[in-house]
Amino acid sequence: MKSRRKFIKKISIGAAATISAPSILSSKNAHQTYLKSDKKVSWNDHIQIAVIGPGGMGMADTTTALSVPGVKLVGACDLYEPRLNNVRKKWGEDLFFTRDYRELLAREDIDAVIIATPDFWHKELSVAALRSGKAVYVEKPMVHHIDEGHAVINAQKETGKTLQVGSQGMSSLGNEKAKKLFEAGAIGTLNYAEGFWARNSPGGAWQYWVPKDCSPEEVMWEHWLSNTTKRDFDPLRFFRWRNYREYGTGVSGDLFVHLFSSLHYITSSKGPEKIMATGGLRHWKDGREVPDVLMGMFDYPQSQSHPAFNLSLRVNFVDGTSGSTFLRLVGSEGAMDVTWNDVYLKQNKSYPAFDDPLSKTEKYPFGKRKDIRPPEEIHYKAEEDYKGAHYDHFVNFFTGVRNGEMVNEDAVFGYRAAAPAILCNDSYFDEKVIRWNPEDMKLVK
Secondary structure, three states, X not given: OHHHHHHHHHHHHHHHHHOOOOOEOOHHHOOEEEEOOOOOOOOOOOEEEEEEOOOHHHHHHHHHHHOOOOEEEEEEEOXXXXXXXXXXXXXXXXXXXXXXXXXXXXXXXXXXXXXXXXXXXXXXXXHHHHHOOOEEEEEOOOOOOHHHHHHHHHXXXXXXXXXXXXXXXXXXXXXXXXXXXXXXXXXXXXXXXXXXXXXXXXXXXXXXXXXXXXXXXXXXXHHHOOOOOOOOOOHHHHHOHHHOOOOOOHHHHHHHHHHHHHHHHHHOOOOOOEEEEEEEOOOOOOOOOOOXXXXXXXXXXXXXXXXXXXXXXEEEOOXXXXXXXXXXXXXXXXEEEEOOOEEEEEEOOOOOOOOOHHHOHHHOOOOOOOOOOOOOEEEEEEOOOOOOHHHHHHXXXXXXXXXXXXXXXXHHHHHHHHHHHHHHHHHHHHOOOEEEEOOOOEEOO
């Protein structure tokens, strides 16, 4: 009951302070409130950036980064020349272009780099960029193998440079509101969480376009494989790299990592201690090595910020429910469904909103007096002009670059989100339960 009273008190104070604010909708939708972003940027001096890997996500990252005031693109690097041509068409010929990342990192006019390469290059490029004096925005997951995380953490600590992992939902209004509600006791004591993410596309999941006339020289095949197993040229592996364990981290590293990031942020958790997974390759039997249906189960130990609880995650690449995603936190007094733009708070009817002395039966001989209750569900929704989690994540990153402030998803946080995703894959392929020490960030033998 204490957590509910604490939450009701905070909500009451907040409502009194904002009752006339425009963020509250009309009585027609009285149970829905707008989430408002307070991230205002008006910088004059420029942070100069470069992108390594301007493919689909790299181009999206760069476009969003350049929408933040005070950011300028000065260079791009990719092993595949047509991708550099896309950068030329979009941002001009006067940038620095190279197919060797070392040439880009050697430049003194670059303050920060966006790393949007396949997963198996994340660790090497992040460490090299940090040690060259650059701030780093690296796409999720931060690393490809479980034993790579501490190298990135050490490089960030030793260089003092800013590193942010690109799970953009981390900086969303939805996550921020859910964190405040959780800490205020809105759902009571957390005991269970679950998440679901489905992805498909008209051409098929991860069925990226492959040019017909592509050659080993055109994609610099030998250099691409320089830190992994050498193979004969295979354009499917280069362009559809997510389908192969050597280069990607499967649906867990692509999608579970977002759910881990949001959950850990909302609950201030360091991660699970027990990891189990099952699933299968049910539909996309196109030569890929990773499952298209995956289910993970995770045991979280008690910590200073939360009780012990269980988490279940699901990914489905088979059906057409693209875009379906949610993270649900279930407590003793309610539950929250969290997306990047919305939070749905549901209150448990069995818990009264407060102890009302007028509701005592002995004062009313004809029966118990009814309470004035809060709504059974409150919908917190981002305002229509909200620029989105991706924008806010880059604002957070560039604020860190400019002021040396802590970012939302540094190397330690990024590794703690990546580790259970990677270990989920290991559990699936090795058919075993895996133990993890989330505090020390080490496997338990």
